[in-house]
Amino acid sequence: DAKTTQPNSMESNEEEPVHLPCNHSTISGTDYIHWYRQLPSQGPEYVIHGLTSNVNNRMASLAIAEDRKSSTLILHRATLRDAAVYYCILRDVGWSGAGSYQLTFGKGTKLSVIP
Amino acid sequence: GAVVSQHPSWVICKSGTSVKIECRSLDFQATTMFWYRQFPKQSLMLMATSNEGSKATYEQGVEKDKFLINHASLTLSTLTVTSAHPEDSSFYICSARDLNQPQHFGDGTRLSIL
Numbered sequence: 001d002a003k004t005t006q007p008n009s010m011e012s013n014e015e016e017p018v019h020l021p022c023n024h025s026t027i028s029g030t031d032y033i034h035w036y037r038q039l040p041s042q043g044p045e046y047v048i049h050g051l052t053s054n055v056n057n058r059m060a061s062l063a064i065a066e067d068r069k070s071s072t073l074i075l076h077r078a079t080l081r082d083a084a085v086y087y088c089i090l091r092d093v094g095w096s097g098a099g100s101y102q103l104t105f106g107k108g109t110k111l112s113v114i115p
Numbered sequence: 116g117a118v119v120s121q122h123p124s125w126v127i128c129k130s131g132t133s134v135k136i137e138c139r140s141l142d143f144q145a146t147t148m149f150w151y152r153q154f155p156k157q158s159l160m161l162m163a164t165s166n167e168g169s170k171a172t173y174e175q176g177v178e179k180d181k182f183l184i185n186h187a188s189l190t191l192s193t194l195t196v197t198s199a200h201p202e203d204s205s206f207y208i209c210s211a212r213d214l215n216q217p218q219h220f221g222d223g224t225r226l227s228i229l
Contacts, residue, residue: 034217043121043208043220044159087158101147101212105159 004088009110012078020073020109022088027068032091034103035062035073037084044087044105047073083113118142119211121221129229130201136194136224138209144189145211149218150182153206165192199228 005023012018024033032051036044048055048062050071055062061074075082087108091101118141126134138148147166151159163179165171165186173179181203183195192211196203208223 036220038159041206041223041225043119043210043223046217046219049217101218102149102161102164103210103218104161105151107158 004090004106006086006088006106006109008107009112011112011114012075013114014080015077018075018078018082018111020075020086020088020111021070022072023070024088024090025069027090028092030093032093033062033064033068033071034089034091035060035086036089036103036105037082037086038108039081039084045084047086049091078111078113080113080115083111085110119145119209119219119221121209121224123224124222125225125227127227127229128199131198134196134199134226136196136207136209136226138192138194138211138221140190140211140213140219143211143213143216145192146189146214147212148186148192149210149212150184150192150194151208151210153208153223159208162194196226199226201228204228 032049034049035047038044048060050062063072085108087105089103120139122137149164150162152162153159161174162177163171163173163184165184167186167189171184186192204227206223206225210218210220212218
């Protein structure tokens with residue numbers, strides 16, 4: 001899987017929007033961008049994923065740069081429960097659309113939310 | 116939403132014993148399950164990938180005779196840590212996926228070997 005780069009840590013005030021960046025300059029045309037988060041002492045939780053277009057769901061929004069070399073996870077209104085390590089992961093689906101289903105976790109960004 | 120249940124959540128045992136961890140997909144059939152290990156303040160490391168009814172594929176450096184994986188049904192995979200020693204103490208996490216769906220993770224098993 002192509003490599004991603006994220007800041008080690010970020011802070012946000014409660015009830016403010018949070019923009020978590022991810023650089024993936026070596027992304028290929030068949031790489032999906034996945035975001036997971038891990039709360040303390042729990043397994044990772046799926047947040048969102050996308051390929052080229054921006055995506056929205058009940059948890060977050062994913063903004064993907066036009067050249068796909070970077071993306072941003074947007075939490076519209078941070079709560080204390082959003083304090084977690086956020087992982088940006090590329091998954092290559094291959095030209096057949098199947099590809100490897102493995103996820104390679106980097107160090108992620110530790111988000112702290114200040115009350 | 117999809118739920119993956121992992122059991123037990125926490126286990127302490129003596130050195131030399133074997134420990135079995137179960138991973139179940141509760142509301143979908145998991146064609147593939149994954150086992151990860153996470154040491155304190157580190158990221159998740161993939162140990163092995165298992166497809167229902169076939170042998171697991173282990174990552175480099177993971178001893179297949181030490182970490183036995185069984186994926187006998189579409190909803191259950193087990194990881195057995197055989198003859199566990201203190202260096203096997205870690206947080207073990209499973210995940211499961213169905214076709215065209217993201218991976219969903221269990222809440223992990225904290226294993227402490229005395």
